[in-house]
Amino acid sequence: MTGSTPSRKRRFPLRGADKGSSQGPHGVRDDERGSSGQGVIPAGSASLGTASDRADLPVPSQEAAPVARRRGAAIRDRAAGLARESVRKGGDRARAGLAYLTDRIIEIAPRIPVRDLQTLRRQFPGLGPEELADRLVAGAANATSTVGAGIGAAAMLPVPPAMPTELAAEITGVAAIELKLIAELHEVYGVRPPGNLKDRSTAYLRSWSGERGIDPLKPSSINTALGGQMRRELRQQIMKRMVRDLPNLMPFLVGAAVGALMNRRDTKKLAGKVRTDLRKAQVPWDALPELPRLEKPSDVLDMSELPGNPRELGY
Template sequence: MTGSTPPWKRRFSRREADQGPSDGPYSANDDERGPTDTGTASLESVVDRGDLPATAQAPAPAARRRAAAFRHKAGQGVRNGGRRARAALAHLADRIIDLAPRVPVRDLAKLRGQFPGLGPEELADRLVAGAAKGTATVGAGVGAAAMMPVPPAMPTELAAEITGVAAIELKMIAELHEVYGVRPPGGLAQRSTAYLNSWSDERGVDVSKPSSLGSAMNSHMKRQLRQQIMKRMVRDLPNLMPFMVGAAVGAVMNRRDTRKLAARIRADLRKQQVPWSALGELPALDGPQDALDMGALTKELGGAEESGRRPGRDGGR
């Protein structure tokens, strides 16, 4: 209607206003302000209060519970697997430590008698070639045994290969030290520890440093040995490829790794090489009482290349 006042602009007359009692800064009614109790509120936790209704906690969804259970099982499996791997590495390291003193080593006089007319470098080349051929045979044999891989047998096959390769390379390292005139001092146990430390560090023994000539394997040496074993296991995994592929891969990789190890050790030994003329008559090496038969060891681990069977599995048939 023309001239009428819109509802939102209409003013109530004071007669229609609330005439109830009011107080406070904004003249609000008591009913509008709420209770005016001046008491203090309790600061205690409401979790354990019995006078309040309990809050119902909604259960977690089934998918979330299954995910949490899966994460717990997966983490537990990883921890258990890590413990088993460390235990296996420690066992294999102890096995190689026990094996090292049993490796037969030819002294310089025997080597010069078997290879007459050769100088130090030519004789060292012969030793490296023989060791590379032996480790290649072991790698090919284990690779042939894994023609149809059986997962439970793989760790055993890797452990057998690493043990055989370690024995061959330890013999090579010890005889290279004889050729270059750098025989570590001490008896059989001290020399075996020095050669084992050389194998794990992939360095020649420095006879001028007493720290490299420990009489027993300490914690640092064992840690280095476990790391070397783990590195070898990772490098040897392709040897387990099926259909005879692992045999060729194992032979090539083991030959290459042995030659690379020999090159590093020979580079260190050349820096402290003693000429044969300055050595004089060296005492003969005291051999181990229960020496390993290196030929039988190489044949046992490498024989699977021809038969296509796992070493020792069908030996009694």
């Protein structure tokens, strides 16, 4: 037919497209753009409006974000609670360890063998007070160095559960050597604390924890009461030693060298402070009254069995 569109060029409507009449109340219909009418949008037609204006789409949920935030907050609270609990338990274990070491050092203090002035002068003939004190400091520094090297060698391949035990063994061994040194320095300078074996041991513990000498003219420096203040001072001293001894646990024998060096340095530093105080109250040997021999402990601590097996503390 003249004027009609050939069948091969006719556009066939897509499935779901608007199949309404091209004429009618909705206006002229364009096959490519859809209806130009206003009002109801035919099925399959595109819309430039927002999704919130579409009544045929489900309303998006507004609860997803708050739920996710609540879950995240719950996880954070749980993690914070676990962290606080872990810190609390770690603090309890640390306090328990310090208390054990404090009791251990208090227990071994009266068992440490101490040489009196007569024995020291007989073993080191011809030496004056300062020369004899130098010999004692050198021997103690070598002994604590040996202990540090022994613990460092044992930690060459460190096992984490064994580290606290190694630290405790080193601190106890070094404390025993330094307590012996402090007691014998008091003998050399003629400043023996009054009282029995237990009283003197407590006075030496106070001297070790405070890194100072004992002055018999000052009662506060020879207070033999084993009270809470002294225990706190001992715990503080032990804590300082633990922090300084941590490098001893480095592997590959590095800890052995570090432990030996640091223990030697710390022992000499402690001895220097104690000797400075003792010189102020020193009694010359010729003016020193005849002192009774020191009593031997009933259960003597074998110093050669300390970690590292130090041999520098002969009798």
